[in-house]
Amino acid sequence: MKEETRPCVIPGCFSARRHDDLKEMLDSNKDSLKLEAMKRIVAMIARGKNASDLFPAVVKNVACKNIEVKKLVYVYLVRYAEEQQDLALLSISTFQRGLKDPNQLIRASALRVLSSIRVTIIVPIMMLAIKEAASDMSPYVRKTAAHAIPKLYSLDPEQKDQLIEVIEKLLADKTTLVAGSVVMAFEEVCPERIDLIHKNYRKLCNLLIDVEEWGQVVIINMLTRYARTQFLNPNINVSRVQNWVYSLFRAVSLPIEQSHDAALIYTAIRKILICCLTHVHVSCFSEVQYVVLQNVATMTIKRRGMFEPYLKSFYIRSTDPTQIKILKLEVLTNLANETNISTILREFQTYIKSMDKDFVAATIQAIGRCATNIGEVRDTCLNGLVQLLSNRDELVVAESVVVIKKLLQMQPEKHSDIIKHMAKLTDNIQVPMARASILWLIGEYCEHVPKIAPDVLRKMAKSFTNEEDIVKLQIINLAAKLYLTNSKQTKLLTQYVLNLAKYDQNYDIRDRARFIRQLIVPTEKSGALSKYAKKLFLALKPAPVLESPFKDRDHFQLGSLSHLLNAKAGGYQELPDWPEAAPDPSVRNVEVKESVRAVGTVTYRDTGALWGLQGPQKMEGSEGCSFRRTIAPSSALKSYELLHRITGEGLSVEYCFSRQPFIPDANMVAVQVHFTNNSTSDTKSLHMEDVKLQSGMRVKEFPEIELLPAGETATAVMGIDFCDSTQTANFQLCTHTRKFFVSIQPPVGELMRPFFMTENEFKKEQGQLMGMNEITEKLTLDVKCRNEHAIVQKVTTAANLSRVPCGSDKECRFAGRTVTSSSLVLVTVATKDQGAAQLTVNCEKMVIGTMLVKDILLALTQ
Amino acid sequence: MIDSLFLINHSGDIFLEKHWKSVISRSVCDYFFEAKEKAVDPENVAPVLQTPHHYLISIYRDKIFFLSAIQTEVPPLFVIEFLHRVGDTFLDYFGECSETVIKDNVVIVYELLEEMLDNGFPLATESNVLKEMIKPPNILRSVVNTLTGGSNVGNTLPTGQLSNVPWRRAGVKYTNNEAYFDVIEEIDAILDKSGTTVFAEIQGVIEACVRLTGMPDLTLSFMNPRLLDDVSFHPCVRFKRWESERVLSFIPPDGNFTLMSYQVSSQNLVAIPVYVKQNISFLEAGSCGRLDITIGPKQTMGKTVEGLMVTVHMPKAVLTVNLTATQGTHTYDLATKVLVWDIGKLNPQKLPNLRGSLSMQPGAPKPEEYPSLNIDLKIQQLAISGLKVSRLDMYGEKYKPFKGVKYLTKAGKFQVRT
Numbered sequence A: 001m002k003e004e005t006r007p008c009v010i011p012g013c014f015s016a017r018r019h020d021d022l023k024e025m026l027d028s029n030k031d032s033l034k035l036e037a038m039k040r041i042v043a044m045i046a047r048g049k050n051a052s053d054l055f056p057a058v059v060k061n062v063a064c065k066n067i068e069v070k071k072l073v074y075v076y077l078v079r080y081a082e083e084q085q086d087l088a089l090l091s092i093s094t095f096q097r098g099l100k101d102p103n104q105l106i107r108a109s110a111l112r113v114l115s116s117i118r119v120t121i122i123v124p125i126m127m128l129a130i131k132e133a134a135s136d137m138s139p140y141v142r143k144t145a146a147h148a149i150p151k152l153y154s155l156d157p158e159q160k161d162q163l164i165e166v167i168e169k170l171l172a173d174k175t176t177l178v179a180g181s182v183v184m185a186f187e188e189v190c191p192e193r194i195d196l197i198h199k200n201y202r203k204l205c206n207l208l209i210d211v212e213e214w215g216q217v218v219i220i221n222m223l224t225r226y227a228r229t230q231f232l233n234p235n236i237n238v239s240r241v242q243n244w245v246y247s248l249f250r251a252v253s254l255p256i257e258q259s260h261d262a263a264l265i266y267t268a269i270r271k272i273l274i275c276c277l278t279h280v281h282v283s284c285f286s287e288v289q290y291v292v293l294q295n296v297a298t299m300t301i302k303r304r305g306m307f308e309p310y311l312k313s314f315y316i317r318s319t320d321p322t323q324i325k326i327l328k329l330e331v332l333t334n335l336a337n338e339t340n341i342s343t344i345l346r347e348f349q350t351y352i353k354s355m356d357k358d359f360v361a362a363t364i365q366a367i368g369r370c371a372t373n374i375g376e377v378r379d380t381c382l383n384g385l386v387q388l389l390s391n392r393d394e395l396v397v398a399e400s401v402v403v404i405k406k407l408l409q410m411q412p413e414k415h416s417d418i419i420k421h422m423a424k425l426t427d428n429i430q431v432p433m434a435r436a437s438i439l440w441l442i443g444e445y446c447e448h449v450p451k452i453a454p455d456v457l458r459k460m461a462k463s464f465t466n467e468e469d470i471v472k473l474q475i476i477n478l479a480a481k482l483y484l485t486n487s488k489q490t491k492l493l494t495q496y497v498l499n500l501a502k503y504d505q506n507y508d509i510r511d512r513a514r515f516i517r518q519l520i521v522p523t524e525k526s527g528a529l530s531k532y533a534k535k536l537f538l539a540l541k542p543a544p545v546l547e548s549p550f551k552d553r554d555h556f557q558l559g560s561l562s563h564l565l566n567a568k569a570g571g572y573q574e575l576p577d578w579p580e581a582a583p584d585p586s587v588r589n590v591e592v593k594e595s596v597r598a599v600g601t602v603t604y605r606d607t608g609a610l611w612g613l614q615g616p617q618k619m620e621g622s623e624g625c626s627f628r629r630t631i632a633p634s635s636a637l638k639s640y641e642l643l644h645r646i647t648g649e650g651l652s653v654e655y656c657f658s659r660q661p662f663i664p665d666a667n668m669v670a671v672q673v674h675f676t677n678n679s680t681s682d683t684k685s686l687h688m689e690d691v692k693l694q695s696g697m698r699v700k701e702f703p704e705i706e707l708l709p710a711g712e713t714a715t716a717v718m719g720i721d722f723c724d725s726t727q728t729a730n731f732q733l734c735t736h737t738r739k740f741f742v743s744i745q746p747p748v749g750e751l752m753r754p755f756f757m758t759e760n761e762f763k764k765e766q767g768q769l770m771g772m773n774e775i776t777e778k779l780t781l782d783v784k785c786r787n788e789h790a791i792v793q794k795v796t797t798a799a800n801l802s803r804v805p806c807g808s809d810k811e812c813r814f815a816g817r818t819v820t821s822s823s824l825v826l827v828t829v830a831t832k833d834q835g836a837a838q839l840t841v842n843c844e845k846m847v848i849g850t851m852l853v854k855d856i857l858l859a860l861t862q
Numbered sequence B: 001m002i003d004s005l006f007l008i009n010h011s012g013d014i015f016l017e018k019h020w021k022s023v024i025s026r027s028v029c030d031y032f033f034e035a036k037e038k039a040v041d042p043e044n045v046a047p048v049l050q051t052p053h054h055y056l057i058s059i060y061r062d063k064i065f066f067l068s069a070i071q072t073e074v075p076p077l078f079v080i081e082f083l084h085r086v087g088d089t090f091l092d093y094f095g096e097c098s099e100t101v102i103k104d105n106v107v108i109v110y111e112l113l114e115e116m117l118d119n120g121f122p123l124a125t126e127s128n129v130l131k132e133m134i135k136p137p138n139i140l141r142s143v144v145n146t147l148t149g150g151s152n153v154g155n156t157l158p159t160g161q162l163s164n165v166p167w168r169r170a171g172v173k174y175t176n177n178e179a180y181f182d183v184i185e186e187i188d189a190i191l192d193k194s195g196t197t198v199f200a201e202i203q204g205v206i207e208a209c210v211r212l213t214g215m216p217d218l219t220l221s222f223m224n225p226r227l228l229d230d231v232s233f234h235p236c237v238r239f240k241r242w243e244s245e246r247v248l249s250f251i252p253p254d255g256n257f258t259l260m261s262y263q264v265s266s267q268n269l270v271a272i273p274v275y276v277k278q279n280i281s282f283l284e285a286g287s288c289g290r291l292d293i294t295i296g297p298k299q300t301m302g303k304t305v306e307g308l309m310v311t312v313h314m315p316k317a318v319l320t321v322n323l324t325a326t327q328g329t330h331t332y333d334l335a336t337k338v339l340v341w342d343i344g345k346l347n348p349q350k351l352p353n354l355r356g357s358l359s360m361q362p363g364a365p366k367p368e369e370y371p372s373l374n375i376d377l378k379i380q381q382l383a384i385s386g387l388k389v390s391r392l393d394m395y396g397e398k399y400k401p402f403k404g405v406k407y408l409t410k411a412g413k414f415q416v417r418t
Helices: A002-009 A013-018 A020-027 A031-047 A052-063 A067-080 A085-098 A104-116 A120-134 A139-155 A157-171 A176-189 A201-210 A213-230 A240-252 A262-282 A286-302 A304-314 A322-335 A341-352 A357-373 A375-388 A394-408 A412-425 A432-444 A452-466 A469-485 A487-502 A507-520 A528-537 A551-555 A561-565 A604-614 A617-621 A759-768 A788-798 A846-861 B026-039 B076-094 B099-104 B106-116 B127-133 B139-148 B239-245
Strands: A591-594 A627-630 A639-643 A651-657 A669-677 A683-692 A698-700 A705-708 A713-721 A729-734 A739-744 A752-754 A774-780 A802-804 A811-818 A824-831 A836-843 B002-009 B014-019 B048-050 B055-061 B064-070 B178-191 B197-211 B217-222 B230-233 B247-250 B255-264 B274-282 B288-297 B306-313 B318-325 B329-333 B338-344 B353-360 B373-380 B389-395 B402-416
Touching: A020 A031, A020 A052, A031 A052, A031 A067, A031 B014, A031 B106, A052 A067, A052 A085, A067 A085, A067 A104, A067 B106, A085 A104, A085 A120, A104 A120, A104 A139, A120 A139, A120 A157, A139 A157, A139 A176, A157 A176, A176 A201, A176 A213, A201 A213, A213 B076, A286 A304, A286 A322, A286 A561, A286 B055, A286 B076, A304 A322, A304 B197, A322 A341, A322 A357, A341 A357, A341 A375, A357 A375, A357 A394, A375 A394, A375 A412, A394 A412, A394 A432, A412 A432, A412 A452, A432 A452, A432 A469, A452 A469, A452 A487, A469 A487, A469 A507, A469 A528, A487 A507, A507 A528, A561 B048, A639 A739, A669 A683, A669 A705, A705 A713, A759 A811, A759 A824, A774 A846, A788 A802, A788 A811, A788 A824, A788 A846, A788 B239, A824 A846, A836 A846, B002 B026, B002 B076, B002 B099, B014 B026, B014 B099, B014 B106, B026 B048, B026 B055, B026 B064, B055 B076, B064 B076, B076 B099, B076 B106, B076 B127, B099 B106, B106 B127, B178 B389, B230 B239, B239 B247, B247 B255, B274 B373, B288 B306, B288 B318, B318 B329, B318 B338, B389 B402
Parallel strands: B178 B402
Antiparallel strands: A591 A627, A639 A651, A651 A669, A669 A713, A683 A705, A683 A729, A698 A713, A729 A739, A752 A811, A774 A836, A802 A811, A811 A824, A824 A836, B002 B014, B002 B064, B048 B055, B055 B064, B178 B197, B197 B255, B217 B247, B217 B389, B230 B255, B274 B288, B288 B353, B306 B338, B306 B373, B318 B353, B329 B338, B373 B402
């Protein structure tokens, strides 16, 4: 520190001379000398020494050819440019040149340094550079651009609007490298612009698994907030913790957007739990344990059940650091209930013998809390604590006294012997807090110990002058109470104590003495209050509630800094409450081009690795064979052909069931029709005509497509009410020149929409759909779908159903309602050993039931 | 997110500082020093501190405090994890993470920090990627560099940064292709006075050392994958295949890495390899105590227990010990009051025993507490959970690699209460 300040005290002369050799080296022609000088300068910076006077000499080298010298100059510039703005401007042109360099690494580092030198004058240049870099070929440069956005924003918040444009552009980026960084920029610059996310929501969810871990954290945080504003609360009764997990899970996993699946929530909670637990154990880093345990402690308050099976994981080892011990103790206390209290108390008994006194004190408090919360063990705890009163360590005794005081307040009449025992302790115990507690107890319950109380006061009056302040206050208190109940014996003593207090050094004590004297000793001047003195002093006091310090923490988001500190940190964003009404889900629908090879069920990681092998360039080059489709919330949607391009003379048409509600009419099934014009001429006025339907069926035609240029594609949505039957809808597809007869026949699984119900509701409804309405089939599952996940996947692909949470893992249940008549469709797949399984379908509409059985059977056995 | 980093040594000197945003004066560390003073033990310094303008998040490892200054809300684990990553990177580059080594390589350290964080947000943290951008120091290169003025800094973007397999660099070549896997299990247990298990659990990791040419795609399968309850993987492992087939399928990073870690839950019965008979007593009258410890094999699955060691943190009042061991050596550190008994191999025919007297500070009261025993041991060629690798297959490359699997069981936090 001393050395460092020296150059500041004598600026120029002394330090300049000292750095002369460095300047010489920097001015030389040899790169090796320059490098040596720069290394020494960087070492100075690292040690925190001032090297700012070398600025002119260093900045000259910014254009140096040697890449390492250049890098070190950058390090120097970033550190000192803010202090020497004018000189720093000299280097700008080099960076501008760097931004145009063919090497992406150089472009990126130029942008990084340019955006890191906080010089206000160059804001416009930075803005320009960021905009340019945002559309750079290299994802690495685009990532750097995303990093530069918050830098510029903190330098000049006025640029916000322009920066948001850049963010919007980068959000649309499809590379994992960029995703994390741009979301970070989004969170820092414009977290309120949630509308920017809509279009990218599903893409981000898909990319999430492949983004690097730091990006994942940021994206998950953002998606959690997003889910909270865009989806309905799945269940009003679930606690905040569950809610939080649910938001998270909803955010990351698309399938549940359709099926309100509570089972998945529980799996998610379990997963997080296990993460927590593994961290508590495996992590050799006590810092990680510290943070995780803080969060666990909060969760255990409301959701004790989740952690109860893992009670033993929180047992304390003598080698744990004290702060970890205390947190584990907190968790154990929160987990205590009637069934496990005996085990926990036995554990606590071993802890009391520990050498770590702070920890012992915390254990005693924990015992006190267990005793208040669980009535059955109150007496056991109290006895245990009384035994501790004879402990040799004063701290232990003191802590026990304080806790016993709190416990006794709950039922004083039963425990006058304990009070007597404690009265005896005043002779030995020196810890002020404990003495004060004992005195308060005796005063409060003096009628239980009428003989001892005056004697204690006598002793205390003797030692009054040597006591600590809190003890003195309690002595005055005791005196006042005794004066009121037993004035014959204690009148003189009280006078004496009050006199001593009157001349005490502490004004608080003097003040109290004066106040009490006025209240209890009747004089002619004393006011109306002294009549009520007894009521004032001997009022029944409510027993204290021993609460966890983590009680009120759950209004902060778990895992956040604010939660840990229990105080709002700068930049903390509240997690909004679930919306009352569901915002429009269609905002997330996007049309994307996707390669045929990207099959929906394969994760990006797997395919990513494959592409890595084949070379990434293939992905972009294959647009010719790509087709368009809406990203479906669940697995890939199956497309059916409506018109082949040969029969359609260049016009090919496909359709699929988008499984989204058809907005104009809820009783219709949404059918997404997809046109591709493969011919060389334009197709005009595409529309429907001459719809032939069975009775009862209805069709809402898609709006006419006026022009479909050659080689282009278009998508339209139509609605068909199939009347819960698989009858075909026939119609003519007309262009400006021709008419084609086409027909749409729905698979039975598309005639329903998911319906959310609980396990109990499911069982109840199933009970009412027995007999004729129930169809059961035995089957042998295909080797590939012998796990729960595969079964769910297969069934939900075959039919538009939602999963019903279920306690056993041997059974999968699904529920839905038919679109037109809203009849319930219940499906159960019960698995047995060796792939044997039983499929049950309960449905009022027997035809639908039979057909559904066939379809699901096919899906599960193939 | 992370504004500044300070490295502070054990005695409280700031020996390195790095700022990613505006410079934060090092006086901010005073709040930390205050907390450190109060905590006595470096392990007890709270990892997160609040000061009027900043939040300080720190970790303590290898006798160095990594202290970061933060200004806005950020998940604390994010920062802690990153700081540990910084430490890991130093370890990876310099072979150790100590004050001397950091001071010696201050320029490389600075370049690394510059590359790892941009504007406080992690930029490149994969060791593979970093090593291509900034070459680790070695003697030959530093000689060459001084002669030619060459540099440690790469001038092209590492391939890993852009590929879909960021953990592996392209163009790996070896003359000997080999893939070794170490299954290492640690027993965490608490035994009570009478020898009953209060709590026991197995933590396992599979450490891999893979030196294979090209882009191999490996599949590792187990005889009994059902044992593994809670698993976490290196990002290279394809999770879908694990879920459906319970095999580990992955394109490995080059060199050493942790493939997976797992936990065998406490619901299963955990075999405890040794039993401990102990008797420690302090006499009420007179200033002495007695100690008698015997260790014997319990469930060792026919393997030998090696590297057996007992550590006891004695109460403050114990001045010296006068003990005799039938096997191994024992030492007692007078300053820290730690008794270490290094036994070595456990011979089932002749059980090791340590007994003798403890002399106490005269006049000191009889200690209330009895010290617990921390046991350390090793069993070669055994994974105590019973986990076994059944086979390793390689796809994507033509050559035949050498393959090997090693098992090792260790004591983790293995404690016997007395």
